[in-house]
Amino acid sequence: MTLTLKIVIGSTRPGRKGPQIADWVAGQARAQGGFDVEVVDLAAIALPLLDEVEHPVKRAYQHAHTQTWSAIVDSADAFVFVSPEYDFFAPASLVNAVQTLLHEWRYKPAAIVSYGGASGGLRAAQVLRGLLGNVGMMAIPQGVMLPGFAAHLHDDGFQPPQIAADSAGVMLAELAKWAGALKPLRA
């Protein structure tokens, strides 16, 4: 069974660091195997703040950007959300992207890789887990927190300590189990 993993870059601001973190996550996932891995950049999809007339439960999307986002999410079996922490909270760009859809998320597992200062983005990850559950996802408890992440950003990429790679390995293995178990449920 081929399982598709989408790694979503949650930040969209100019100068953001999210893409470097996401590239590292993608490298970990490809090295571990078990998934077809794709990085999805919310900045490229450029979703406005909720601009559809109908509630997402109807899937009656009028705008091309929503249809594109819907197709991307629909085609995934699992997600890793790469999230910064803004004011102890998840970024509005990521909250908006989640709330734009509904059915496309349901019965799919998700994990969070968070980054920040001393907290490692943990507070953002916790609020995000609640939202993911509310749209019908299985937000798994295993994740990766990256405190003081900026110290590990180098010209040749993000190079966090080994404990981050170990956490990613556990997270990805658990995500693959849930992805395999939930796929038949959606058939």
Ligand SMILES: Cc1cc2nc3c(=O)[nH]c(=O)nc-3n(C[C@H](O)[C@H](O)[C@H](O)COP(=O)(O)O)c2cc1C
């Ligand atoms: C509006 C804003 C709020 C922030 N709030 C927090 C915070 O609550 N906790 C934290 O650890 N870092 C915070 N930071 C610093 C971010 O960790 C840092 O800027 C990081 O690079 C943000 O991710 P991004 O570059 O992908 O946008 C904040 C940054 C911004 C721009």
